[in-house]
Amino acid sequence: MKLLTLNFLTCARKTCKSTAAAFPLHPKEAELEQVEMDMNPLFITNMLPRLEWEAMKTLTTELGLPNLPAEPPSAEELADESGEPTQTLKDLHTLLMETSIASGKLVCGNCEHEYAVKEGIANFLLPSHMV
Amino acid sequence: MAEVEYRGENYEEQHVHTVYEQIASHFSSTRYKPWPIIERFLKELPAGSVGLDIGCGNGKYLAVNPSIFLVGSDRSHNLAEIAAQHQPHSVVVADILDLPHQPHCFDFAISIAVVHHLSTPERRVQAIRSIVESLKPGGKALVYVWALEQESSRRGWSEQDTQDVMVPWVMRGSKKDHGDRHEANGGHSHSSDKTFHRYYHLYRKGELEQDVHAADGCVIDAGYEKDNWWAIAEPTQR
Numbered sequence: 001m002k003l004l005t006l007n008f009l010t011c012a013r014k015t016c017k018s019t020a021a022a023f024p025l026h027p028k029e030a031e032l033e034q035v036e037m038d039m040n041p042l043f044i045t046n047m048l049p050r051l052e053w054e055a056m057k058t059l060t061t062e063l064g065l066p067n068l069p070a071e072p073p074s075a076e077e078l079a080d081e082s083g084e085p086t087q088t089l090k091d092l093h094t095l096l097m098e099t100s101i102a103s104g105k106l107v108c109g110n111c112e113h114e115y116a117v118k119e120g121i122a123n124f125l126l127p128s129h130m131v
Numbered sequence: 132m133a134e135v136e137y138r139g140e141n142y143e144e145q146h147v148h149t150v151y152e153q154i155a156s157h158f159s160s161t162r163y164k165p166w167p168i169i170e171r172f173l174k175e176l177p178a179g180s181v182g183l184d185i186g187c188g189n190g191k192y193l194a195v196n197p198s199i200f201l202v203g204s205d206r207s208h209n210l211a212e213i214a215a216q217h218q219p220h221s222v223v224v225a226d227i228l229d230l231p232h233q234p235h236c237f238d239f240a241i242s243i244a245v246v247h248h249l250s251t252p253e254r255r256v257q258a259i260r261s262i263v264e265s266l267k268p269g270g271k272a273l274v275y276v277w278a279l280e281q282e283s284s285r286r287g288w289s290e291q292d293t294q295d296v297m298v299p300w301v302m303r304g305s306k307k308d309h310g311d312r313h314e315a316n317g318g319h320s321h322s323s324d325k326t327f328h329r330y331y332h333l334y335r336k337g338e339l340e341q342d343v344h345a346a347d348g349c350v351i352d353a354g355y356e357k358d359n360w361w362a363i364a365e366p367t368q369r
Protein backbone atom coordinates (compact mmCIF):
# COMPACT_ATOMS: atom_id res chain seq x y z
CA MET A 1 0.00 0.00 0.00
CA LYS A 2 1.30 3.36 -1.04
CA LEU A 3 2.56 5.81 1.56
CA LEU A 4 -0.16 8.31 0.75
CA THR A 5 -2.65 5.85 2.24
CA LEU A 6 -1.08 6.24 5.68
CA ASN A 7 -2.17 9.88 5.62
CA PHE A 8 -5.75 8.62 5.69
CA LEU A 9 -5.50 5.75 8.16
CA THR A 10 -5.66 5.55 11.92
CA CYS A 11 -6.45 2.89 14.52
CA ALA A 12 -9.79 1.14 13.93
CA ARG A 13 -10.64 1.00 17.65
CA LYS A 14 -13.31 3.48 18.64
CA THR A 15 -11.38 4.49 21.75
CA CYS A 16 -8.34 5.41 19.64
CA LYS A 17 -9.85 6.90 16.53
CA SER A 18 -10.04 10.51 17.65
CA THR A 19 -6.89 10.54 19.77
CA ALA A 20 -3.85 12.32 18.39
CA ALA A 21 -1.59 9.47 19.53
CA ALA A 22 -3.21 7.00 17.12
CA PHE A 23 -2.15 9.00 14.03
CA PRO A 24 -0.14 8.28 12.07
CA LEU A 25 0.16 4.53 12.51
CA HIS A 26 3.80 3.51 12.89
CA PRO A 27 5.28 1.09 10.35
CA LYS A 28 7.17 -1.80 11.89
CA GLU A 29 9.38 -4.34 10.10
CA ALA A 30 8.17 -2.71 6.92
CA GLU A 31 9.30 -4.10 3.60
CA LEU A 32 9.18 -1.32 1.03
CA GLU A 33 8.80 -1.56 -2.72
CA GLN A 34 8.70 0.94 -5.57
CA VAL A 35 5.69 0.56 -7.82
CA GLU A 36 5.88 2.66 -10.93
CA MET A 37 2.84 4.82 -11.50
CA ASP A 38 1.74 7.48 -14.01
CA MET A 39 2.27 10.93 -12.59
CA ASN A 40 -0.80 13.14 -12.22
CA PRO A 41 0.51 16.66 -11.42
CA LEU A 42 -2.97 18.17 -10.97
CA PHE A 43 -3.88 15.48 -8.47
CA ILE A 44 -0.69 15.98 -6.44
CA THR A 45 -1.08 19.77 -6.46
CA ASN A 46 -4.71 19.72 -5.36
CA MET A 47 -4.23 16.93 -2.85
CA LEU A 48 -1.25 18.58 -1.13
CA PRO A 49 -3.32 20.72 1.30
CA ARG A 50 -4.91 17.48 2.59
CA LEU A 51 -1.54 16.06 3.51
CA GLU A 52 -0.64 16.05 7.21
CA TRP A 53 2.92 17.23 6.70
CA GLU A 54 4.10 16.50 10.25
CA ALA A 55 2.78 12.95 9.98
CA MET A 56 4.50 12.45 6.64
CA LYS A 57 7.75 13.69 8.15
CA THR A 58 7.42 11.21 11.00
CA LEU A 59 6.74 8.38 8.55
CA THR A 60 9.66 9.10 6.24
CA THR A 61 11.99 9.23 9.26
CA GLU A 62 10.63 5.98 10.67
CA LEU A 63 10.97 4.25 7.30
CA GLY A 64 14.52 5.50 6.84
CA LEU A 65 13.61 7.51 3.73
CA PRO A 66 15.20 10.88 2.88
CA ASN A 67 13.93 13.59 5.21
CA LEU A 68 11.20 15.90 4.01
CA PRO A 69 11.69 19.68 4.23
CA ALA A 70 10.42 21.30 7.44
CA GLU A 71 7.48 22.95 5.67
CA PRO A 72 5.25 21.60 2.88
CA PRO A 73 6.10 23.04 -0.56
CA SER A 74 3.92 25.88 -1.81
CA ALA A 75 1.88 25.52 -5.00
CA GLU A 76 4.47 27.71 -6.81
CA GLU A 77 7.21 25.19 -6.05
CA LEU A 78 5.34 22.41 -7.85
CA ALA A 79 5.35 23.84 -11.38
CA ASP A 80 7.87 25.99 -13.27
CA GLU A 81 7.04 29.11 -15.31
CA SER A 82 5.94 27.03 -18.28
CA GLY A 83 3.64 24.96 -16.05
CA GLU A 84 5.84 21.87 -16.19
CA PRO A 85 6.12 19.74 -13.02
CA THR A 86 9.20 20.56 -10.95
CA GLN A 87 11.56 18.10 -9.32
CA THR A 88 9.76 18.81 -6.02
CA LEU A 89 6.49 17.54 -7.48
CA LYS A 90 8.21 14.52 -9.02
CA ASP A 91 9.76 13.69 -5.66
CA LEU A 92 6.38 13.92 -3.96
CA HIS A 93 4.92 11.60 -6.59
CA THR A 94 7.72 9.09 -6.01
CA LEU A 95 7.31 9.23 -2.25
CA LEU A 96 3.52 9.24 -1.95
CA MET A 97 2.34 7.27 -4.96
CA GLU A 98 5.20 4.94 -5.85
CA THR A 99 6.68 4.02 -2.49
CA SER A 100 4.64 1.20 -1.01
CA ILE A 101 4.66 -0.99 2.05
CA ALA A 102 4.62 -4.54 0.69
CA SER A 103 4.55 -6.21 4.08
CA GLY A 104 5.03 -5.50 7.76
CA LYS A 105 2.93 -4.07 10.54
CA LEU A 106 1.22 -0.83 11.36
CA VAL A 107 1.27 -0.04 15.06
CA CYS A 108 -1.15 2.24 16.91
CA GLY A 109 0.69 4.76 19.07
CA ASN A 110 -2.21 4.86 21.49
CA CYS A 111 -3.15 1.22 22.21
CA GLU A 112 -0.12 -0.45 20.59
CA HIS A 113 -2.28 -2.82 18.59
CA GLU A 114 -0.48 -4.12 15.50
CA TYR A 115 -2.21 -4.41 12.14
CA ALA A 116 -0.62 -6.76 9.65
CA VAL A 117 0.20 -5.74 6.08
CA LYS A 118 0.51 -8.62 3.65
CA GLU A 119 1.00 -8.38 -0.08
CA GLY A 120 0.38 -4.67 0.14
CA ILE A 121 -2.98 -4.98 1.93
CA ALA A 122 -3.42 -3.93 5.55
CA ASN A 123 -5.92 -5.83 7.67
CA PHE A 124 -7.91 -3.72 10.14
CA LEU A 125 -10.35 -6.37 11.33
CA LEU A 126 -10.31 -6.36 15.12
CA PRO A 127 -10.45 -9.48 17.26
CA SER A 128 -13.91 -9.52 18.87
CA HIS A 129 -12.66 -8.72 22.38
CA MET A 130 -11.22 -5.44 21.07
CA VAL A 131 -14.30 -4.13 19.30
CA MET B 132 -39.76 -14.14 14.47
CA ALA B 133 -37.46 -15.84 16.93
CA GLU B 134 -34.67 -15.85 14.39
CA VAL B 135 -34.40 -12.06 14.65
CA GLU B 136 -32.99 -12.46 18.15
CA TYR B 137 -29.89 -14.06 16.75
CA ARG B 138 -29.09 -11.46 14.15
CA GLY B 139 -26.02 -9.35 14.59
CA GLU B 140 -22.32 -9.71 14.13
CA ASN B 141 -22.04 -13.50 14.23
CA TYR B 142 -25.05 -13.90 11.99
CA GLU B 143 -23.45 -11.61 9.39
CA GLU B 144 -20.18 -13.47 9.69
CA GLN B 145 -21.96 -16.64 8.63
CA HIS B 146 -24.52 -15.31 6.17
CA VAL B 147 -22.62 -12.46 4.55
CA HIS B 148 -18.85 -12.41 5.10
CA THR B 149 -18.12 -16.09 4.70
CA VAL B 150 -20.23 -16.20 1.56
CA TYR B 151 -18.46 -13.28 -0.12
CA GLU B 152 -15.10 -14.74 0.78
CA GLN B 153 -16.06 -17.94 -1.05
CA ILE B 154 -17.73 -16.43 -4.09
CA ALA B 155 -15.27 -13.52 -4.45
CA SER B 156 -13.74 -14.22 -7.84
CA HIS B 157 -16.95 -15.46 -9.45
CA PHE B 158 -18.83 -12.48 -7.97
CA SER B 159 -16.17 -10.16 -9.28
CA SER B 160 -16.39 -11.52 -12.82
CA THR B 161 -20.06 -10.49 -12.91
CA ARG B 162 -19.48 -7.00 -11.54
CA TYR B 163 -17.74 -4.74 -13.98
CA LYS B 164 -20.17 -2.13 -15.25
CA PRO B 165 -20.45 1.00 -13.07
CA TRP B 166 -23.98 2.28 -12.45
CA PRO B 167 -24.61 5.71 -14.08
CA ILE B 168 -25.55 7.71 -10.96
CA ILE B 169 -22.48 6.48 -9.11
CA GLU B 170 -20.26 7.12 -12.10
CA ARG B 171 -21.57 10.68 -12.37
CA PHE B 172 -21.13 11.32 -8.62
CA LEU B 173 -17.47 10.27 -8.88
CA LYS B 174 -16.75 12.07 -12.15
CA GLU B 175 -18.08 15.38 -10.82
CA LEU B 176 -15.58 15.44 -7.95
CA PRO B 177 -12.78 18.00 -8.38
CA ALA B 178 -9.26 16.67 -9.06
CA GLY B 179 -7.37 16.00 -5.83
CA SER B 180 -10.50 14.95 -3.89
CA VAL B 181 -9.91 12.20 -1.37
CA GLY B 182 -12.60 9.79 -0.29
CA LEU B 183 -13.65 6.33 0.78
CA ASP B 184 -15.28 3.40 -0.99
CA ILE B 185 -16.73 1.53 1.96
CA GLY B 186 -17.44 -2.08 1.06
CA CYS B 187 -15.67 -1.66 -2.25
CA GLY B 188 -16.10 -5.28 -3.36
CA ASN B 189 -14.01 -5.92 -6.46
CA GLY B 190 -13.31 -2.19 -6.72
CA LYS B 191 -15.22 -1.47 -9.89
CA TYR B 192 -15.76 2.16 -8.82
CA LEU B 193 -12.09 2.75 -8.16
CA ALA B 194 -11.42 2.97 -11.88
CA VAL B 195 -13.94 5.72 -12.66
CA ASN B 196 -11.94 8.90 -11.94
CA PRO B 197 -8.12 8.78 -11.99
CA SER B 198 -7.76 12.34 -10.61
CA ILE B 199 -9.20 11.51 -7.20
CA PHE B 200 -7.84 9.24 -4.50
CA LEU B 201 -9.95 6.52 -2.92
CA VAL B 202 -9.22 4.31 -0.01
CA GLY B 203 -11.39 1.29 -0.60
CA SER B 204 -12.23 -1.10 2.19
CA ASP B 205 -13.90 -4.47 2.27
CA ARG B 206 -14.61 -7.12 4.88
CA SER B 207 -13.58 -9.83 2.41
CA HIS B 208 -9.85 -10.30 1.98
CA ASN B 209 -10.35 -12.05 -1.34
CA LEU B 210 -12.37 -9.16 -2.75
CA ALA B 211 -9.91 -6.59 -1.36
CA GLU B 212 -7.13 -8.39 -3.20
CA ILE B 213 -9.00 -8.07 -6.49
CA ALA B 214 -9.85 -4.42 -5.80
CA ALA B 215 -6.24 -3.57 -4.97
CA GLN B 216 -5.32 -3.95 -8.64
CA HIS B 217 -6.99 -0.63 -9.43
CA GLN B 218 -4.24 1.98 -9.31
CA PRO B 219 -3.66 4.69 -8.18
CA HIS B 220 -5.98 3.85 -5.28
CA SER B 221 -5.51 1.85 -2.11
CA VAL B 222 -7.50 -0.94 -0.53
CA VAL B 223 -7.60 -2.23 3.03
CA VAL B 224 -9.51 -4.97 4.80
CA ALA B 225 -11.86 -3.39 7.34
CA ASP B 226 -15.30 -3.57 8.88
CA ILE B 227 -17.78 -0.77 8.15
CA LEU B 228 -18.48 -0.47 11.90
CA ASP B 229 -14.78 -0.14 12.77
CA LEU B 230 -13.25 1.87 9.97
CA PRO B 231 -9.56 2.77 10.30
CA HIS B 232 -10.04 6.38 9.22
CA GLN B 233 -9.98 9.73 10.99
CA PRO B 234 -13.48 11.13 11.46
CA HIS B 235 -14.51 14.36 9.65
CA CYS B 236 -11.62 14.08 7.22
CA PHE B 237 -12.89 13.07 3.77
CA ASP B 238 -14.29 15.00 0.81
CA PHE B 239 -16.64 12.20 -0.17
CA ALA B 240 -17.59 8.59 0.40
CA ILE B 241 -19.51 5.93 -1.46
CA SER B 242 -21.00 2.76 -0.03
CA ILE B 243 -22.67 0.70 -2.70
CA ALA B 244 -24.76 -2.36 -1.88
CA VAL B 245 -23.30 -2.74 1.60
CA VAL B 246 -25.62 -1.34 4.30
CA HIS B 247 -28.36 -3.85 3.37
CA HIS B 248 -26.09 -6.67 4.59
CA LEU B 249 -26.25 -5.52 8.21
CA SER B 250 -28.84 -7.57 9.98
CA THR B 251 -30.42 -5.32 12.62
CA PRO B 252 -31.92 -1.80 12.36
CA GLU B 253 -29.38 -0.51 14.90
CA ARG B 254 -26.42 -1.89 12.98
CA ARG B 255 -27.67 -0.39 9.71
CA VAL B 256 -27.96 3.05 11.30
CA GLN B 257 -24.54 2.57 12.89
CA ALA B 258 -23.11 1.68 9.47
CA ILE B 259 -24.52 4.86 7.92
CA ARG B 260 -23.24 6.85 10.91
CA SER B 261 -19.82 5.42 10.23
CA ILE B 262 -20.00 6.59 6.60
CA VAL B 263 -21.33 10.08 7.40
CA GLU B 264 -18.89 10.57 10.27
CA SER B 265 -15.94 10.11 7.93
CA LEU B 266 -16.94 13.24 5.97
CA LYS B 267 -15.66 16.74 6.52
CA PRO B 268 -18.36 19.44 6.78
CA GLY B 269 -19.94 19.75 3.34
CA GLY B 270 -18.58 16.35 2.27
CA LYS B 271 -21.00 14.06 0.47
CA ALA B 272 -21.72 10.36 0.72
CA LEU B 273 -23.57 8.28 -1.84
CA VAL B 274 -25.29 5.22 -0.38
CA TYR B 275 -27.02 2.48 -2.40
CA VAL B 276 -29.18 -0.30 -0.97
CA TRP B 277 -31.39 -2.95 -2.50
CA ALA B 278 -35.08 -2.08 -2.68
CA LEU B 279 -38.04 -4.16 -1.55
CA GLU B 280 -40.00 -2.68 -4.42
CA GLN B 281 -38.70 -4.53 -7.45
CA GLU B 282 -41.78 -5.93 -9.15
CA SER B 283 -40.17 -5.69 -12.55
CA SER B 284 -37.04 -7.64 -11.61
CA ARG B 285 -36.88 -11.39 -12.01
CA ARG B 286 -36.96 -11.64 -8.22
CA GLY B 287 -40.32 -9.88 -8.26
CA TRP B 288 -40.43 -8.72 -4.65
CA SER B 289 -43.04 -6.14 -3.77
CA GLU B 290 -44.18 -4.05 -0.80
CA GLN B 291 -46.07 -6.97 0.75
CA ASP B 292 -43.01 -9.16 1.00
CA THR B 293 -40.78 -9.65 4.00
CA GLN B 294 -37.77 -7.33 4.12
CA ASP B 295 -35.24 -9.75 5.57
CA VAL B 296 -34.35 -12.35 2.99
CA MET B 297 -31.75 -14.90 2.01
CA VAL B 298 -30.74 -14.44 -1.61
CA PRO B 299 -29.20 -17.36 -3.48
CA TRP B 300 -25.97 -17.05 -5.43
CA VAL B 301 -25.32 -19.94 -7.76
CA MET B 302 -21.78 -20.72 -8.70
CA ARG B 303 -21.69 -22.93 -11.74
CA GLY B 304 -19.60 -26.02 -11.36
CA SER B 305 -18.31 -27.64 -14.52
CA LYS B 306 -19.98 -25.41 -17.12
CA LYS B 307 -17.86 -22.88 -18.93
CA ASP B 308 -20.40 -20.06 -18.72
CA HIS B 309 -19.15 -18.29 -15.66
CA GLY B 310 -20.86 -15.03 -14.93
CA ASP B 311 -24.31 -16.43 -15.59
CA ARG B 312 -26.33 -16.33 -12.46
CA HIS B 313 -29.72 -17.91 -11.97
CA GLU B 314 -32.12 -18.64 -9.17
CA ALA B 315 -31.50 -21.73 -7.10
CA ASN B 316 -34.92 -23.11 -7.91
CA GLY B 317 -34.82 -22.11 -11.52
CA GLY B 318 -35.15 -25.74 -12.51
CA HIS B 319 -32.03 -26.08 -14.61
CA SER B 320 -29.26 -26.20 -12.06
CA HIS B 321 -26.51 -28.74 -12.50
CA SER B 322 -25.44 -31.14 -9.81
CA SER B 323 -21.99 -29.55 -9.69
CA ASP B 324 -23.47 -26.09 -9.09
CA LYS B 325 -22.99 -24.66 -5.67
CA THR B 326 -25.57 -22.38 -4.12
CA PHE B 327 -24.69 -19.83 -1.47
CA HIS B 328 -27.19 -17.72 0.43
CA ARG B 329 -26.52 -14.15 1.45
CA TYR B 330 -28.56 -12.19 3.95
CA TYR B 331 -30.16 -8.94 2.74
CA HIS B 332 -32.41 -6.39 4.35
CA LEU B 333 -34.52 -5.00 1.51
CA TYR B 334 -35.18 -1.30 1.98
CA ARG B 335 -38.67 0.13 1.75
CA LYS B 336 -39.41 3.50 0.16
CA GLY B 337 -38.34 6.24 2.59
CA GLU B 338 -36.45 3.91 4.92
CA LEU B 339 -32.97 4.84 3.72
CA GLU B 340 -33.69 8.54 4.31
CA GLN B 341 -34.94 7.69 7.81
CA ASP B 342 -31.77 5.78 8.56
CA VAL B 343 -29.62 8.66 7.28
CA HIS B 344 -31.42 11.07 9.64
CA ALA B 345 -31.05 8.65 12.54
CA ALA B 346 -27.31 8.59 11.78
CA ASP B 347 -27.00 12.41 12.04
CA GLY B 348 -26.91 12.93 8.31
CA CYS B 349 -29.09 15.05 6.09
CA VAL B 350 -30.32 13.83 2.74
CA ILE B 351 -29.55 16.25 -0.06
CA ASP B 352 -30.76 14.04 -2.89
CA ALA B 353 -32.34 10.62 -3.13
CA GLY B 354 -34.04 8.33 -5.58
CA TYR B 355 -34.72 4.90 -7.02
CA GLU B 356 -32.71 3.28 -9.75
CA LYS B 357 -32.97 -0.26 -11.07
CA ASP B 358 -34.15 -2.09 -7.95
CA ASN B 359 -32.15 0.11 -5.59
CA TRP B 360 -32.81 3.07 -3.32
CA TRP B 361 -30.02 5.61 -3.19
CA ALA B 362 -29.33 8.74 -1.17
CA ILE B 363 -26.68 11.44 -1.11
CA ALA B 364 -26.03 12.44 2.49
CA GLU B 365 -24.11 15.18 4.23
CA PRO B 366 -23.17 15.39 7.89
CA THR B 367 -25.74 17.45 9.79
CA GLN B 368 -24.25 20.81 10.76
CA ARG B 369 -23.96 21.29 14.49
Ligand SMILES: [Zn+2]
Binds near residue numbers: 113
Ligand atom coordinates in the same frame (compact mmCIF):
# COMPACT_ATOMS: atom_id res chain seq x y z
ZN1 LIG C 1 -5.31 1.97 18.87
